[in-house]
Amino acid sequence: MENGQRVLRFLASGPASLRPAAAGGRLLLEAEERGAIAIEEHVLEKMVGQGVVVRASHSVALSGTGAALARRLASSMAGQGGRDLQLVTVEGGAGPAAALANLSESPLAQLMRRKGRDGRPFLAIREFEAGERLRADYTRGQIMPRLGANWVASVASGRRADGGGMAELTDAALGARRRVDKAIEAVGPELAGVLVDVCCFLKGLEQVEMERGWPVRSPKIVLKTALGVLARHYFPQENSARRAKPLHWGAEDYRPSIC
Structure with missing residues (x-):
């Protein structure tokens, strides 16, 4: 989920405000010092369901799990830029959980x-x-x-x-x-x-x-x-x-x- 990576990178520096975008089914994540990104609403909802993102009425932020994934993403991209990392859902002992997977393999x-x-x-x-x-x-x-x-x-x-x-x-x-x-x-x-x-x-x-x-x-x-x-x-x-x-x-x- 490429958009999931964008959300992780954008929210790694802090929370952002949230509002509907002009195009239907899309949302704008905004932060004064970082600008704004547009994502599809179903992408954000999936990340909320995975426990990666915490969403309030007009704001969004990374959870503890999301922050850890964002750090791993940053480290992996810096060390091996050719890897095809995406956010996926895997089944764990306590139920579904989010993880970064190297899809190139x-x-x-x-x-x-x-x-x-x-x-x-x-x-x-x-x-x-x-x-x-x-x-x-x-x-x-x-x-x-x-x-x-x-x-x-x-x-x-x-x-x-x-x-x-x-x-x-x-x-x-x-x-x-x-x-x-x-x-x-x-x-x-x-x-x-x-x-x-x-x-x-x-x-x-x-x-x-x-x-x-x-x-x-x-x-x-x-x-x-x-x-x-x-x-x-x-x-x-x-x-x-x-x-x-x-x-x-x-x-x-x-x-x-x-x-």
Whole structure:
């Protein structure tokens, strides 16, 4: 979220006043000594939901979490200007949390920049967020890669890890392993392999295609299908909200008779 970075940098020096911009759906953040920036309102609302920003009626400021992220952003940009840092939401032990991610290392970030024939991004935002959440839990769970995938043994059992298994696992790591287990089970064995290859091992689609002997460009389609299933697992409330209402041929005031 590039606008999220702008907000972090702008508010790093202090709070700002807040008012609607001339364009609908946008807000102006103003500070006398720093000027003003315009952002989309949904971006600010998401940052408020992440606990990064504290919003009052006519002002906005960074929270403690936001200030820490702003310092990390400044340090990362000064040290490695080529990194593609963006603000993302990851699942933690206490619920969703904001974090800075280096998207240049993520194959999903590259797919997010691709567009289909209709001009829309190839991946929906929820598909991208689902893949990044799986990667975060996979990393947090200290699940070690192996030469051959073994989805029979439970992740939470520790039998997939090399050298140590459950030894010295923290509660957070164990919780992350269980979340990975549930996600893999929800996706199913037919689609889980490509998810782990791309999201967790950070393999490119060309590498997946070559290793699995798949037809040209087929990993891209299989991955999108898998991410769609994974997104429904992680965001079930959105899926239920979109579920179509039952159809019938009666008028609006139609009531079936009870025999």
